[in-house]
Amino acid sequence: MRRFAADRARRAVAASLRGAASSRSAAASPLAPAPCHPAPPVGAAAMAAALARTMSTAAAGTPPVSLNTINPKVLKCEYAVRGEIVTHAQNLQQELQKNPDSLPFDEILYCNIGNPQSLGQQPVTYFREVLSLCDHPALLDKSETHALYSSDAIERAWQILDKIPGRATGAYSHSQGIKGLRDEIAAGIAARDGFHASGDNIFLTDGASPAVHMMMQLLIGSEKDGILCPIPQYPLYSASIALHGGSLVPYFLDEETGWGLEVDELKKQLEEARSKGITVRALVAINPGNPTGQVLAEENQKKIVEFCKNEGLVLLADEVYQENIYVEDKQFHSFKKIARSLGYTDDDLPLVSFQSVSKGYYGECGKRGGYMEITGFSPEVREQIYKLASVNLCSNVSGQILASLVMNPPKAGDESFESFMVERDGILSSLARRAKALEEAFNSLEGITCNKAEGAMYLFPRLHLPQKAIGVAQAAGTAPDAYYAKRLLEATGIVIVPGSGFGQVPGTWHFRCTILPQEDKMPAIISRFKEFHEKFMDEFRD
């Protein structure tokens, strides 16, 4: 064996001398010590290593890890929400810090991501009080604590600790999450829907993203497994499908009807995928929509449920914006409520509902709390889902506590109830005003049309760009909406995500913009945006 190694080393030297050491195994150093020799003391070893480095430069020129050797699925995966434009923005931000007068704006405004607290939204006091107490339970025994925390937060912290085995907030929990907290979440779901929910069906996760990955990992075995996804979609789905090596089967939302989700279109795409030999495993529905902001009508949801039932698809319902509804005439209905109201039970339809503490009025993105409620899976398959959860042991316990709180906020009569409602309604009504102000601003501009933000945290306006702008972008090898986003950033400091990161009907161009900048900043942002846009249109007018 040792002789074999020596032979390989000789071949490697020969190859490096020919300058042809391109294969990974040729990276073996010709000075490799025979395995059994004791290593020399540090000083000498360092010298020998330095010598080896000098002598084997050519062989070492092939690094052990390169884009050619890593998992090609990782290369294929894209995630625009934190993509190129954000990296560019971060670089500009550093430039601003070093040299505040170097750019035509004095701050970067991150409208690329639904991250409310990064733009100044304050956390909801009651939730933070409870978390703070659970982090340091010794406080609960001290009388001074009553001077700092509301009495119902103290009581709630006790209740939560009593649900945690040994009151140990620092222990790994059950892999699905703490049973008592899951039961509380199930009670919140039942109160929301008017249908039974069980803590046994809840899997608490670090935000919704790991839950989505877990389901994709379960459902996708090869590129022959397809997942129906809306276009435009939140790129977590395309990224996760790419990472797990499946096929994204697109269905297009209809911009003309306010991003309507038509079952005809689902059917058409499903048949087309099947004709290509793809087994479609699941349908992703995002309601309220991301990036599109629409809220599905109840009748539409019924048809989607029936479609999944009839076609034997898992319904993956992204419902993380369930609290973010800004119009009077729309309401959130969970897909589970819709399915149950149609008379469908666990036997009819496997259904997963994703929820997150990052969204809602609370916007606690940094806490990474969330859950999925799974129904309609056989015990054997559930066991596999549990195994996937258990490999990561459990989600973070603060996030678990917060998930149970947002699903069961203070009730009338609780000491914190009134102040809680003031905070909650203040945030939601402000979001509604901001959504409307931005939508009107976009629609007032030449070359932009924008659907209503009925819910979620985004607008997804369409750019009707002059042909000249499209030509310039394409000549630079950039998608026209990416070109627009880059120019906007460089002129105003506003960060948006080009529509091409979400998918769109070919030949149309959009961008996603959050509605999250604080209200006092909105007029200035709108006027900066308008000024840029008008100049841009003038520059490229056909």
Place this chain on the structure above:
Amino acid sequence: MRRFAADRARRAVAASLRGAASSRSAAASPLAPAPCHPAPPVGAAAMAAALARTMSTAAAGTPPVSLNTINPKVLKCEYAVRGEIVTHAQNLQQELQKNPDSLPFDEILYCNIGNPQSLGQQPVTYFREVLSLCDHPALLDKSETHALYSSDAIERAWQILDKIPGRATGAYSHSQGIKGLRDEIAAGIAARDGFHASGDNIFLTDGASPAVHMMMQLLIGSEKDGILCPIPQYPLYSASIALHGGSLVPYFLDEETGWGLEVDELKKQLEEARSKGITVRALVAINPGNPTGQVLAEENQKKIVEFCKNEGLVLLADEVYQENIYVEDKQFHSFKKIARSLGYTDDDLPLVSFQSVSKGYYGECGKRGGYMEITGFSPEVREQIYKLASVNLCSNVSGQILASLVMNPPKAGDESFESFMVERDGILSSLARRAKALEEAFNSLEGITCNKAEGAMYLFPRLHLPQKAIGVAQAAGTAPDAYYAKRLLEATGIVIVPGSGFGQVPGTWHFRCTILPQEDKMPAIISRFKEFHEKFMDEFRD
């Protein structure tokens, strides 16, 4: 298209009548409404659905998701630490709650997993004070806060908040984690190792597990990609390699030499894997060892580093037990320190060090904090790692804060320093006493030999079982060590993990047992264990 659907539905009905509806597509209900019809109102729809259920029972007998249709890699993955024995223990615990006298013990003792706070270890006060303040920053403005928190914890909370953009602990952070916290961690690493470390190389993660998955996802493209793993190993590695479809290339630790890691063995296994056409991408080294508890000698680590450098392997160093050393004659050295002391730089060797807040003396498993430090990767590959991190947005911010705290605990002169050191040393010295007491107890028994727990949180004793016991277990289709573990649980309530869950030399039998039960419980546990073991040996004596 509609006619096509109707045809399919007809075929499905025909198939169900023949009782042959086994294909997934046959699950389509014959009563599926044509896609364009408006859905009937709820009541009628529910009736129609119920009718459809009745009529399509046979077709619906093929569920959309079954063990035959899910990702086969998920089926293949195993995770013994939370496997069958733990599920059995949880069931017994429920039985005990319902009927306290039904079993020959009054509590379940979870020695299956390194989860100190679940067994009564108290969190370190200073860390929890800081976390509690960061969760509710409004406290920092109140004078009453000084009555409840130490002044250096208050100061530290301010420092941390000042490192977080907008002091927003509820915002998504940079995908690698908050820059200021990463810099602080890098400073802690540099102080530990005496070599430079950079915050740019730190990726904060929800515990170490997601970091391990991220690296496996990066490195494994197919079953032709191999990862050298110790046997016995922590089953996160085998699980993650299975989930990502790679090949685990085992190398055996030598029980005779206290679980020594011999480079001869590495070399042998590497060559064997290569001869099978496997490209070995990385070597996993766990130091201190899990499940084996050994601490590698510096000379041994040097040889491992040189082996990786010479063979072009990524060194994946699991160093989560770096603070858990219980013997005078051993010290922890990070692999990065070893590599740098050998004179190797970023150009020589890609190296990843995993660290977690779950272990150490703090044992904050529920907080899901951790990081990986990556060095020696090209900018293009780093970008791919960053992309993987960004798809999950970021790790939880409380965990990030805690990771920065454990790498920079209170220093001499700080108000909390003395009480902090009392807590820290109390835990570590107690762990050392418990490790020794358990080791001596195991070694005092007939048919058990046990190496020293030099570090980590486990003992991995070898069971020399009577042939009769092996025969009975095998007749029952169970591994002999799994049979032993089950019998132990049922007799004593003590949960251990069979060695077969970690891998072992074929024909040898072991179990992993944590050293974590509190000291006052140790004598009773040891005597329960002894009593069981002696009876077991008597029962099966050849």
